[in-house]
Amino acid sequence: MRAIFGIVTLLSCLSVHAEPCEKDAVALAEKGAQFIKTYGKEEMIARINRKDPMFYHGSLYLAMRDLRGITIAHPTTALIGKDFLDVPDADGKAFRHEMVAVARGRGKGWVDYKFRNPETGKVAPKSTYVLRVGDVALEAGIYKH
Template sequence: MKILKLLVALLLAAQCQFVMADDNPADAIAMVEKGLAYMQKNGKDALVQEINNKTPDFINGSIYLYVRGLDGIVIAHPINPKLIGKNMLDLPDADGKYYRKEIIALAKSKGKGWVDYRYNNPVSKQIENKTTYIFRSNDVILEAGIYKGK
C-alpha cells in the first residue's frame, strides 16, 4: 500500500511539473489584456468584483489576474483573498528581492513589462522562479504571472 501511495504521489508530481512547463508568457500577457478589455468596457470596480468572485475568465490553471494599486495595496486577488487590502511592498521574495517595489517602479516608469522573482508555487509547494507581466491602467496595475520551475 505504501508503494502504491508513493507511485501515485510521484505521478501527481510529474503531472504538476508537466502542467507548469506549459505555462507560456503569452498566456500571462493575454490574461492581462483580457482584464484590461473587461475593465475598459465595464469599469475598474466591475473587474475587481469579477476577480475577487473567482470568475473563471480570470483564472486559467496557474495563471490568474490580480490587481494592485500604485500605492502597493492589493485590490483584487482570486487565489488568496487574505491579500486584499494589504500592502506588502516591504516583504521580499524567497531570495530577499523586493519585487513588489520593482513592480510599482516599472508601472510608474514604463507602464508595462516583466518582473522576475522567486515565490512559493501553490501547486508544487516549492519555491520557484516566477515572472509576472504587469500593465498600468490609470491608478491600478493588472498582473498575471507564470512559474518557470526551480
C-alpha cells in the same frame, strides 16, 4: 474581437505546453485591461476576487494593485487591502517595489522573482507581467521550471 483573440492565444499556448507561458500572461492582462475599459474597475475587482474563470486559470490568474502597492483584487481574498511591498521573495528581492515601479514608469513589463508555487508547494522562479490601466496595475504571473 480582442477578448476572443486573448482566449485563443491563452488556449493555444496552454495546449502546446500544458503550462502557462509568457504569451498567456500578456493575453490575460490585456484581456483584463479591455474588460476594465468596457465594464469598469469595480466589476473587474469583483471578477478577480471571485475567481471568475475568465481571469483565473489555476496558477495563472489576474491580480490588481493600486499604484501605491496595495493589493486591491486577488483570488486569494485574504491578501486584499494588505501592504506587502517590503516583504521580499525567497532571495530577499523586494519584487513588489519593482512591480509598482514598472506600472508607474513605462506602464508594462516583466518582473522576475522567486515565490512558493501553490501547486507544488516549492519555491520556484516566477515572472509576472505588469500592465498599468489608469490608476491600477494588472498582474499575471507564470512559474518557470
